[in-house]
Amino acid sequence: xxxxxxxxxxxxxxxxxxxxxxxxxxxxxxxxxxxxxxxxxxxxxxxxxxxxxxxxxxxxxxxxxxxxxxxxxxxxxxxxxxxxxxxxxxxxxxxxxxxxxxxxxxxxxxxxxxxxxxxxxxxxxxxxxxxxxxxxxxxxxxxxxxxxxxxxxxxxxxxxxxxxxxxxxxxxxxx
Amino acid sequence: xxxxxxxxxxxxxxxxxxxxxxxxxxxxxxxxxxxxxxxxxxxxxxxxxxxxxxxxxxxxxxxxxxxxxxxxxxxxxxxxxxxxxxxxxxxxxxxxxxxxxxxxxxxxxxxxxxxxxxxxxxxxxxxxxxxxxxxxxxxxxxxxxxxxxxxxxxxxxxxxxxxxxxxxxxxxxx
Numbered sequence: 001x002x003x004x005x006x007x008x009x010x011x012x013x014x015x016x017x018x019x020x021x022x023x024x025x026x027x028x029x030x031x032x033x034x035x036x037x038x039x040x041x042x043x044x045x046x047x048x049x050x051x052x053x054x055x056x057x058x059x060x061x062x063x064x065x066x067x068x069x070x071x072x073x074x075x076x077x078x079x080x081x082x083x084x085x086x087x088x089x090x091x092x093x094x095x096x097x098x099x100x101x102x103x104x105x106x107x108x109x110x111x112x113x114x115x116x117x118x119x120x121x122x123x124x125x126x127x128x129x130x131x132x133x134x135x136x137x138x139x140x141x142x143x144x145x146x147x148x149x150x151x152x153x154x155x156x157x158x159x160x161x162x163x164x165x166x167x168x169x170x171x172x173x174x175x
Numbered sequence: 176x177x178x179x180x181x182x183x184x185x186x187x188x189x190x191x192x193x194x195x196x197x198x199x200x201x202x203x204x205x206x207x208x209x210x211x212x213x214x215x216x217x218x219x220x221x222x223x224x225x226x227x228x229x230x231x232x233x234x235x236x237x238x239x240x241x242x243x244x245x246x247x248x249x250x251x252x253x254x255x256x257x258x259x260x261x262x263x264x265x266x267x268x269x270x271x272x273x274x275x276x277x278x279x280x281x282x283x284x285x286x287x288x289x290x291x292x293x294x295x296x297x298x299x300x301x302x303x304x305x306x307x308x309x310x311x312x313x314x315x316x317x318x319x320x321x322x323x324x325x326x327x328x329x330x331x332x333x334x335x336x337x338x339x340x341x342x343x344x345x346x347x348x349x
Contacts, residue, residue: 008346023348024346036338070304072247097285097310103275122304126287132234132247134236
Protein backbone atom coordinates (compact mmCIF):
# COMPACT_ATOMS: atom_id res chain seq x y z
CA UNK A 1 0.00 0.00 0.00
CA UNK A 2 1.23 3.49 -0.77
CA UNK A 3 2.08 5.76 2.14
CA UNK A 4 1.72 9.53 1.87
CA UNK A 5 3.53 11.91 4.22
CA UNK A 6 4.64 9.50 6.93
CA UNK A 7 6.30 11.67 9.61
CA UNK A 8 10.01 10.81 9.89
CA UNK A 9 11.45 13.65 11.93
CA UNK A 10 10.42 16.93 13.53
CA UNK A 11 12.67 19.49 15.12
CA UNK A 12 12.02 23.03 16.38
CA UNK A 13 14.52 25.47 17.85
CA UNK A 14 12.91 26.48 21.12
CA UNK A 15 15.32 29.15 22.34
CA UNK A 16 18.53 30.97 21.49
CA UNK A 17 20.09 30.21 18.15
CA UNK A 18 21.39 27.12 16.39
CA UNK A 19 24.17 27.04 13.78
CA UNK A 20 23.82 24.09 11.43
CA UNK A 21 20.52 22.25 11.18
CA UNK A 22 20.72 18.65 10.11
CA UNK A 23 18.82 15.39 9.86
CA UNK A 24 20.73 12.10 9.82
CA UNK A 25 19.94 8.38 9.79
CA UNK A 26 17.08 8.95 7.35
CA UNK A 27 15.14 5.67 6.90
CA UNK A 28 15.64 4.03 3.51
CA UNK A 29 12.32 2.20 3.08
CA UNK A 30 10.43 5.03 1.33
CA UNK A 31 10.61 6.15 -2.29
CA UNK A 32 10.39 9.95 -1.89
CA UNK A 33 11.00 12.53 0.82
CA UNK A 34 9.12 15.74 1.58
CA UNK A 35 10.37 18.55 3.80
CA UNK A 36 8.13 21.22 5.34
CA UNK A 37 10.17 23.89 7.10
CA UNK A 38 10.19 27.41 8.50
CA UNK A 39 13.42 29.40 8.85
CA UNK A 40 14.39 32.65 10.51
CA UNK A 41 17.95 33.89 10.94
CA UNK A 42 19.11 34.99 14.36
CA UNK A 43 20.87 38.04 12.93
CA UNK A 44 20.62 40.30 9.88
CA UNK A 45 17.76 42.27 8.38
CA UNK A 46 15.24 41.37 5.69
CA UNK A 47 16.38 38.89 3.08
CA UNK A 48 20.12 39.40 3.41
CA UNK A 49 21.10 35.86 4.31
CA UNK A 50 21.19 32.80 2.08
CA UNK A 51 19.89 29.35 2.91
CA UNK A 52 22.55 26.73 2.13
CA UNK A 53 21.91 23.00 1.79
CA UNK A 54 23.97 19.85 1.36
CA UNK A 55 23.47 16.10 1.52
CA UNK A 56 25.23 13.19 3.23
CA UNK A 57 27.87 15.44 4.82
CA UNK A 58 29.42 15.44 1.36
CA UNK A 59 31.72 18.45 0.93
CA UNK A 60 32.34 17.84 -2.78
CA UNK A 61 31.23 20.30 -5.46
CA UNK A 62 28.33 18.12 -6.57
CA UNK A 63 25.45 20.55 -6.08
CA UNK A 64 23.78 22.51 -8.87
CA UNK A 65 20.59 24.55 -8.92
CA UNK A 66 18.31 26.43 -11.30
CA UNK A 67 16.48 29.18 -9.43
CA UNK A 68 13.46 31.28 -10.35
CA UNK A 69 12.50 34.06 -7.99
CA UNK A 70 9.99 36.84 -7.87
CA UNK A 71 10.54 40.15 -6.17
CA UNK A 72 9.26 43.71 -6.47
CA UNK A 73 7.80 43.63 -9.94
CA UNK A 74 10.21 41.27 -11.65
CA UNK A 75 10.78 37.55 -12.06
CA UNK A 76 14.36 36.38 -12.51
CA UNK A 77 16.12 33.07 -13.11
CA UNK A 78 19.71 31.91 -12.78
CA UNK A 79 21.79 28.75 -12.73
CA UNK A 80 24.41 27.87 -10.20
CA UNK A 81 26.96 25.27 -11.29
CA UNK A 82 28.80 22.67 -9.26
CA UNK A 83 29.25 24.06 -5.79
CA UNK A 84 29.33 23.09 -2.16
CA UNK A 85 27.00 23.78 -0.51
CA UNK A 86 24.09 24.83 -2.70
CA UNK A 87 22.32 28.17 -2.21
CA UNK A 88 18.54 27.79 -2.25
CA UNK A 89 16.89 31.09 -1.32
CA UNK A 90 16.98 34.22 0.79
CA UNK A 91 15.68 34.14 4.35
CA UNK A 92 13.93 36.26 6.92
CA UNK A 93 16.61 37.88 9.06
CA UNK A 94 16.60 38.71 12.74
CA UNK A 95 15.57 42.27 11.89
CA UNK A 96 12.50 41.30 9.86
CA UNK A 97 9.08 41.87 11.44
CA UNK A 98 8.59 39.98 14.71
CA UNK A 99 7.31 36.41 14.50
CA UNK A 100 7.77 36.15 10.72
CA UNK A 101 9.48 33.20 9.03
CA UNK A 102 10.50 32.01 5.60
CA UNK A 103 8.35 28.97 4.82
CA UNK A 104 9.59 26.24 2.50
CA UNK A 105 8.64 22.90 1.01
CA UNK A 106 11.02 20.49 -0.72
CA UNK A 107 10.28 17.28 -2.60
CA UNK A 108 13.03 14.71 -3.22
CA UNK A 109 11.95 11.84 -5.49
CA UNK A 110 13.80 8.48 -5.48
CA UNK A 111 16.20 9.45 -2.70
CA UNK A 112 17.48 5.88 -2.32
CA UNK A 113 18.13 5.31 -6.04
CA UNK A 114 21.51 4.95 -7.74
CA UNK A 115 20.76 7.91 -10.01
CA UNK A 116 21.77 11.52 -9.44
CA UNK A 117 19.43 13.04 -6.83
CA UNK A 118 17.12 15.81 -7.94
CA UNK A 119 14.86 17.95 -5.79
CA UNK A 120 12.24 20.66 -6.14
CA UNK A 121 12.26 23.44 -3.54
CA UNK A 122 9.90 26.38 -3.11
CA UNK A 123 9.83 29.08 -0.47
CA UNK A 124 8.56 32.51 0.41
CA UNK A 125 10.05 35.09 2.71
CA UNK A 126 7.43 36.97 4.68
CA UNK A 127 8.85 40.28 5.68
CA UNK A 128 6.44 43.02 4.63
CA UNK A 129 4.43 44.07 1.63
CA UNK A 130 7.28 45.48 -0.38
CA UNK A 131 10.29 43.37 0.50
CA UNK A 132 9.21 39.77 0.01
CA UNK A 133 10.57 37.05 -2.23
CA UNK A 134 9.18 33.86 -3.71
CA UNK A 135 11.60 31.15 -4.81
CA UNK A 136 11.26 28.03 -6.92
CA UNK A 137 14.38 25.91 -7.25
CA UNK A 138 15.19 22.76 -9.19
CA UNK A 139 18.36 21.30 -7.70
CA UNK A 140 20.63 18.32 -8.18
CA UNK A 141 23.04 16.47 -5.92
CA UNK A 142 25.14 14.66 -8.48
CA UNK A 143 25.76 11.56 -6.45
CA UNK A 144 24.52 8.00 -6.88
CA UNK A 145 24.59 7.37 -3.13
CA UNK A 146 21.25 7.20 -1.34
CA UNK A 147 20.42 10.25 0.74
CA UNK A 148 20.89 9.49 4.42
CA UNK A 149 21.42 13.02 5.76
CA UNK A 150 20.46 16.61 4.89
CA UNK A 151 21.92 19.77 6.42
CA UNK A 152 21.16 23.50 6.28
CA UNK A 153 23.09 26.60 7.22
CA UNK A 154 22.74 30.35 6.80
CA UNK A 155 25.46 32.93 6.21
CA UNK A 156 26.09 33.92 9.81
CA UNK A 157 24.60 33.88 13.28
CA UNK A 158 22.62 30.65 13.01
CA UNK A 159 18.87 30.12 13.01
CA UNK A 160 16.44 31.71 15.49
CA UNK A 161 13.92 30.15 17.85
CA UNK A 162 10.80 29.00 16.05
CA UNK A 163 12.76 27.63 13.11
CA UNK A 164 11.31 24.18 12.42
CA UNK A 165 11.99 21.26 10.08
CA UNK A 166 9.55 18.39 9.48
CA UNK A 167 10.59 15.48 7.24
CA UNK A 168 8.12 13.05 5.69
CA UNK A 169 8.40 9.78 3.77
CA UNK A 170 6.32 8.85 0.75
CA UNK A 171 6.04 5.26 -0.43
CA UNK A 172 4.84 4.69 -3.97
CA UNK A 173 3.45 1.25 -4.67
CA UNK A 174 1.24 0.08 -7.48
CA UNK A 175 -2.28 -0.99 -6.69
CA UNK B 176 -1.87 13.27 5.73
CA UNK B 177 -5.49 13.08 6.75
CA UNK B 178 -8.62 14.62 5.24
CA UNK B 179 -10.06 17.06 7.74
CA UNK B 180 -12.94 18.52 5.80
CA UNK B 181 -14.08 18.49 2.20
CA UNK B 182 -16.62 20.82 0.73
CA UNK B 183 -18.13 20.98 -2.75
CA UNK B 184 -19.87 24.22 -3.65
CA UNK B 185 -23.18 23.26 -5.19
CA UNK B 186 -24.43 26.82 -5.39
CA UNK B 187 -22.45 29.96 -5.97
CA UNK B 188 -20.53 31.11 -2.94
CA UNK B 189 -17.46 30.65 -0.77
CA UNK B 190 -16.13 27.70 1.18
CA UNK B 191 -15.69 28.18 4.91
CA UNK B 192 -13.91 25.60 7.03
CA UNK B 193 -14.80 26.09 10.68
CA UNK B 194 -13.88 24.33 13.92
CA UNK B 195 -10.59 23.21 12.38
CA UNK B 196 -9.01 20.52 14.60
CA UNK B 197 -5.88 21.68 16.43
CA UNK B 198 -4.04 18.35 16.52
CA UNK B 199 -2.05 18.65 13.28
CA UNK B 200 1.14 20.56 12.46
CA UNK B 201 0.43 21.94 8.98
CA UNK B 202 -2.63 22.26 6.75
CA UNK B 203 -3.06 21.90 3.02
CA UNK B 204 -6.00 22.91 0.82
CA UNK B 205 -6.48 21.30 -2.58
CA UNK B 206 -8.86 23.27 -4.71
CA UNK B 207 -10.52 23.28 -8.10
CA UNK B 208 -12.65 26.29 -8.91
CA UNK B 209 -13.94 29.02 -11.15
CA UNK B 210 -15.68 32.31 -10.51
CA UNK B 211 -19.21 33.40 -11.29
CA UNK B 212 -17.94 36.90 -12.10
CA UNK B 213 -18.40 37.87 -15.77
CA UNK B 214 -14.69 38.27 -16.50
CA UNK B 215 -11.93 36.06 -17.92
CA UNK B 216 -10.19 35.75 -14.55
CA UNK B 217 -10.92 36.47 -10.93
CA UNK B 218 -8.76 36.68 -7.82
CA UNK B 219 -9.01 33.75 -5.46
CA UNK B 220 -8.27 34.32 -1.82
CA UNK B 221 -8.36 33.07 1.74
CA UNK B 222 -9.19 34.71 5.05
CA UNK B 223 -8.21 33.36 8.46
CA UNK B 224 -10.43 33.43 11.55
CA UNK B 225 -12.89 35.81 9.82
CA UNK B 226 -10.31 38.60 10.16
CA UNK B 227 -11.24 41.33 7.69
CA UNK B 228 -8.69 43.87 8.94
CA UNK B 229 -5.44 41.90 8.62
CA UNK B 230 -3.22 43.01 7.11
CA UNK B 231 -2.32 40.11 4.85
CA UNK B 232 1.01 40.48 3.00
CA UNK B 233 1.72 38.53 -0.17
CA UNK B 234 4.07 38.13 -3.10
CA UNK B 235 2.32 37.06 -6.23
CA UNK B 236 4.63 35.71 -8.95
CA UNK B 237 3.05 34.44 -12.13
CA UNK B 238 3.51 33.62 -15.78
CA UNK B 239 0.92 33.73 -18.48
CA UNK B 240 0.91 33.33 -22.25
CA UNK B 241 2.58 36.70 -22.84
CA UNK B 242 5.06 37.15 -20.01
CA UNK B 243 5.77 37.04 -16.32
CA UNK B 244 5.39 39.40 -13.41
CA UNK B 245 5.74 39.64 -9.64
CA UNK B 246 3.73 41.83 -7.29
CA UNK B 247 4.52 42.53 -3.66
CA UNK B 248 1.50 43.89 -1.89
CA UNK B 249 -0.80 43.77 1.11
CA UNK B 250 -4.50 43.67 1.66
CA UNK B 251 -6.58 44.40 4.71
CA UNK B 252 -9.41 42.05 3.99
CA UNK B 253 -7.90 38.82 2.71
CA UNK B 254 -4.86 37.04 1.28
CA UNK B 255 -4.67 37.31 -2.48
CA UNK B 256 -3.61 33.84 -3.64
CA UNK B 257 -3.76 34.05 -7.43
CA UNK B 258 -6.17 33.80 -10.33
CA UNK B 259 -8.95 31.45 -11.34
CA UNK B 260 -11.04 31.37 -14.52
CA UNK B 261 -14.08 33.65 -14.62
CA UNK B 262 -17.52 33.19 -16.09
CA UNK B 263 -16.61 34.33 -19.61
CA UNK B 264 -14.43 31.29 -20.33
CA UNK B 265 -15.85 27.92 -21.37
CA UNK B 266 -18.19 26.59 -18.73
CA UNK B 267 -16.27 23.40 -18.05
CA UNK B 268 -12.89 25.05 -17.42
CA UNK B 269 -11.77 25.02 -13.78
CA UNK B 270 -8.45 26.12 -12.34
CA UNK B 271 -6.45 24.19 -9.74
CA UNK B 272 -4.44 25.12 -6.66
CA UNK B 273 -2.57 23.62 -3.73
CA UNK B 274 -2.21 25.90 -0.70
CA UNK B 275 0.13 25.06 2.21
CA UNK B 276 -0.46 26.67 5.61
CA UNK B 277 2.48 26.31 8.00
CA UNK B 278 2.33 25.71 11.77
CA UNK B 279 -1.29 26.82 11.94
CA UNK B 280 -1.68 26.16 15.69
CA UNK B 281 1.25 28.33 16.75
CA UNK B 282 0.34 31.25 18.98
CA UNK B 283 3.69 32.99 18.52
CA UNK B 284 4.25 32.89 14.75
CA UNK B 285 2.49 34.90 12.10
CA UNK B 286 0.81 32.45 9.71
CA UNK B 287 2.45 32.01 6.36
CA UNK B 288 1.15 30.30 3.25
CA UNK B 289 2.38 29.10 -0.11
CA UNK B 290 0.11 28.56 -3.10
CA UNK B 291 0.82 26.87 -6.42
CA UNK B 292 -1.98 27.54 -8.85
CA UNK B 293 -2.84 27.63 -12.52
CA UNK B 294 -5.35 27.17 -15.29
CA UNK B 295 -5.50 26.95 -19.05
CA UNK B 296 -8.27 28.41 -21.17
CA UNK B 297 -7.26 27.12 -24.61
CA UNK B 298 -5.43 30.15 -26.01
CA UNK B 299 -4.53 31.73 -22.68
CA UNK B 300 -3.71 30.66 -19.17
CA UNK B 301 -1.71 31.50 -16.10
CA UNK B 302 0.47 29.67 -13.62
CA UNK B 303 1.73 31.15 -10.40
CA UNK B 304 3.49 30.81 -7.08
CA UNK B 305 2.23 32.99 -4.24
CA UNK B 306 3.66 33.30 -0.75
CA UNK B 307 2.53 35.49 2.08
CA UNK B 308 1.47 35.80 5.65
CA UNK B 309 -1.31 36.90 7.90
CA UNK B 310 -0.05 39.17 10.66
CA UNK B 311 -2.20 37.50 13.29
CA UNK B 312 -0.52 35.09 15.71
CA UNK B 313 -3.66 33.31 16.89
CA UNK B 314 -4.12 29.66 16.04
CA UNK B 315 -6.14 29.23 12.87
CA UNK B 316 -9.57 27.85 13.62
CA UNK B 317 -11.44 28.88 10.47
CA UNK B 318 -10.61 29.54 6.83
CA UNK B 319 -12.79 31.21 4.24
CA UNK B 320 -11.73 30.38 0.71
CA UNK B 321 -12.79 31.00 -2.89
CA UNK B 322 -12.97 33.57 -5.70
CA UNK B 323 -13.26 37.15 -4.56
CA UNK B 324 -15.67 39.05 -6.80
CA UNK B 325 -18.79 36.98 -6.75
CA UNK B 326 -17.94 33.60 -5.25
CA UNK B 327 -17.32 30.21 -6.78
CA UNK B 328 -19.36 28.59 -9.50
CA UNK B 329 -21.13 25.30 -8.97
CA UNK B 330 -18.89 22.22 -8.74
CA UNK B 331 -15.94 24.05 -7.21
CA UNK B 332 -14.25 21.77 -4.69
CA UNK B 333 -12.00 22.60 -1.75
CA UNK B 334 -10.57 19.89 0.48
CA UNK B 335 -8.68 20.57 3.70
CA UNK B 336 -5.96 18.16 4.84
CA UNK B 337 -4.11 17.96 8.12
CA UNK B 338 -0.44 16.97 8.28
CA UNK B 339 1.04 15.73 11.53
CA UNK B 340 4.72 15.61 12.47
CA UNK B 341 4.83 13.07 15.27
CA UNK B 342 7.47 10.46 14.41
CA UNK B 343 9.03 7.33 15.88
CA UNK B 344 11.70 6.74 13.21
CA UNK B 345 14.74 7.85 15.18
CA UNK B 346 16.08 10.34 12.68
CA UNK B 347 18.68 12.41 14.50
CA UNK B 348 18.41 16.21 14.61
CA UNK B 349 19.49 18.98 14.46
